[in-house]
Amino acid sequence: MSGVQSTGEGVARLRGAGFGGHDGKVLAEFYAAALGWQVAQTFGDSAVMISDGTTGYVFYTARDYQAPNWPEDELAFHLELSVDGVAVAEERLLSLGATKPAHQPGGERWTVLLDPSGQPFCISAS
Template sequence: MAKSSSKATVGGVKCAAFWGHDGKALADFYAAALGWEVTQTFGDAAAMISDGTTAYVFYTAESFKAPNWPDDELVFHLDLVFDDVEDAEQRLIGLGATKPAHQPGGKHWTVLLDPSEQPFCISARG
């Protein structure tokens, strides 16, 4: 039997990656949504955004198919927080998001679809 180490192994997330019809367009959308910057591009296939501590990479996948939400289970999605949720919703829609009729969050969160038609949620900070 192996000896147990007294120090716990601690990991961290360096980056999260997402796929869609157009990785660069998704990077531009989320950078504008969050007030971040596109920090790196990878040819025509991908782009990275960051706030200096967290990074997301958005890849183009030619065979990408958006989930048929809410019927399809989601593999992953983002929850974004804002000081003024109503203002954020209107700004995000202006950037290319859409608001589906199905809104399971009540007053707690709002579901929007990004330009690749993938759901993400917005809510108030705190």
């Protein structure tokens, strides 16, 4: 897009996002640990916000959530995480509840993992 304005009046800034899954609390705990963030707020039994102090993500229990059948299904979204030490981060994320699918289209550039709800996300070197 040419002429994109990045700051100033009327230009939005992303403060957070919401993600649904089988269990919002489990997802919030997983991503809080993965990112080194803190649980900032809970909303009843079905939604939890994590934050680094500037950005927040809400993870909620979606009643009819179905994990994508990746790579066959198109993804509505996915997260890309930058890490120092991909092998160490992969091992840590797997210990936190991620799984690693056989299909790895990134070669040496990135690794695909599935979060506890089965949603793909990628990790790559910083």
